Amino acid sequence: MHLSRAGPGAGEPRNRSLHRARGRLAEAAHLLVHPSSRSYTGRAVASYRVDLRSDTVTTPSEAMRRAMAAAEVGDDWFGDDPTVNRLQERAAEVMGKEAALYVPTGTMANQIGLRLHFRGTGHLVVAEATAHVATTEVMSSAALSGMAFKTIRGDRRGRITAEQVQAALAPDPEDVEVVDLVAVEDTHGHAGGRVMAVEDLRAIAKVAHDHGVPVHLDGARIFNASVASGVPVAEIAAEADTVMFCVSKGLGAPVGSLVCAPAELIREARRLKILYGGAWRQAGILAAAGLIALEEGPKRLHEDHERARRLAEGVAEVLPGAIDPADVETNMVFVDTAAVGLDPLEAIGRLREEGVGATYVAGKVRMVTHVDVTDEGVRIALEAWRRIAAR
Numbered sequence: 001m002h003l004s005r006a007g008p009g010a011g012e013p014r015n016r017s018l019h020r021a022r023g024r025l026a027e028a029a030h031l032l033v034h035p036s037s038r039s040y041t042g043r044a045v046a047s048y049r050v051d052l053r054s055d056t057v058t059t060p061s062e063a064m065r066r067a068m069a070a071a072e073v074g075d076d077w078f079g080d081d082p083t084v085n086r087l088q089e090r091a092a093e094v095m096g097k098e099a100a101l102y103v104p105t106g107t108m109a110n111q112i113g114l115r116l117h118f119r120g121t122g123h124l125v126v127a128e129a130t131a132h133v134a135t136t137e138v139m140s141s142a143a144l145s146g147m148a149f150k151t152i153r154g155d156r157r158g159r160i161t162a163e164q165v166q167a168a169l170a171p172d173p174e175d176v177e178v179v180d181l182v183a184v185e186d187t188h189g190h191a192g193g194r195v196m197a198v199e200d201l202r203a204i205a206k207v208a209h210d211h212g213v214p215v216h217l218d219g220a221r222i223f224n225a226s227v228a229s230g231v232p233v234a235e236i237a238a239e240a241d242t243v244m245f246c247v248s249k250g251l252g253a254p255v256g257s258l259v260c261a262p263a264e265l266i267r268e269a270r271r272l273k274i275l276y277g278g279a280w281r282q283a284g285i286l287a288a289a290g291l292i293a294l295e296e297g298p299k300r301l302h303e304d305h306e307r308a309r310r311l312a313e314g315v316a317e318v319l320p321g322a323i324d325p326a327d328v329e330t331n332m333v334f335v336d337t338a339a340v341g342l343d344p345l346e347a348i349g350r351l352r353e354e355g356v357g358a359t360y361v362a363g364k365v366r367m368v369t370h371v372d373v374t375d376e377g378v379r380i381a382l383e384a385w386r387r388i389a390a391r
């Protein structure tokens with residue numbers, strides 16, 4: 001049987017038009033799966049000359065690969081994996097908490113962290129409106145725990161105030177709304193990798209604790225916050241009852257995140273990890289890389305921040321009005337191409353054609369520097385932006 005198909009557009013070679021249609025379909029499918037974040041991951045994964053889509057795209061270093069090959073392992077379900085146990089002990093020590101639990105993803109770490117404080121279906125978590133837990137993960141919280149969010153609109157830095165939290169925690173005179181938890185994020189991803197001032201965090205934590213409400217810190221990039229602000233991670237983490245951080249982001253490990261908390265909560269966290277299907281047996285193979293990431297990663301994050309700033313300055317030169325380099329505090333660069341009349345998805349497509357990976361976040365083009373982005377990578381990306389601006 002012969003199926004007739006729609007022909008290519010006038011004057012356009014058939015396979016190019018098919019290729020375009022497929023690209024649009026892939027984009028549409030992605031947006032359909034992620035309607036709230038509208039994140040855009042691009043397609044030509046293997047062919048990027050410089051991949052700035054996220055700090056999650058890093059590949060393990062030679063030292064990590066050697067440590068992974070030689071890792072002592074055991075069954076982590078039973079708590080028998082010595083390398084996982086070492087990573088957990090070290091993470092707890094670095095964060096200044098009693099204990100820690102190594103889990104596969106940042107999402108699982110947050111979901112466990114939130115659930116530890118959660119007391120009843122339909123209860124509320126107070127968070128900034130664009131926080132990861134209140135956007136990308138909101139479905140996970142609903143599906144896994146029956147949580148809902150009471151969101152606070154932050155400023156353009158993603159900053160919320162203690163007064164806003166105080167208002168959100170005011171008791172409901174009708175006794176219906178119950179807030180179990182305040183969740184904060186540092187650095188704040190949607191706001192461009194912004195650092196939360198530790199005094200702000202302290203004031204928010206005080207208000208929460210005065211109301212008898214605990215605080216969970218999504219510290220996926222807490223080391224970036226610490227390096228940028230000069231405040232030790234343990235001093236930031238001290239304000240929160242539970243904190244999670246990722247070794248799989250700027251620190252450069254291939255996989256994993258840690259939930260850090262008092263030992264009693266970590267016992268329950270282990271139960272939740274098993275409940276959520278995260279008991280990953282001989283995970284020491286991954287923890288071995290995590291240990292190197294935790295020791296070595298923070299020492300070089302300032303380089304990512306410097307490169308991000310240089311990238312921002314370069315883009316500001318070729319596209320004035322699309323970015324203020326002073327907004328770049330850590331490893332994220334958000335370019336508001338729409339402000340200068342360039343559709344962000346089109347800009348991302350053009351960057352991809354130039355071999356530069358970027359994503360669509362918060363209506364802007366997002367680029368993230370990481371261990372695999374060199375000075376040459378920044379130069380390549382800026383060349384691409386120059387050509388895009390000149391067209």
Ligand SMILES: Cc1ncc(COP(=O)(O)O)c(C=O)c1O
Pocket residue numbers: 104105106107108110132133185187189218220221246248257
């Ligand atoms: C701030 C923040 N929290 C949590 C997560 C979730 O981490 P994962 O992708 O490992 O689930 C992310 C992921 O990008 C994030 O940016």
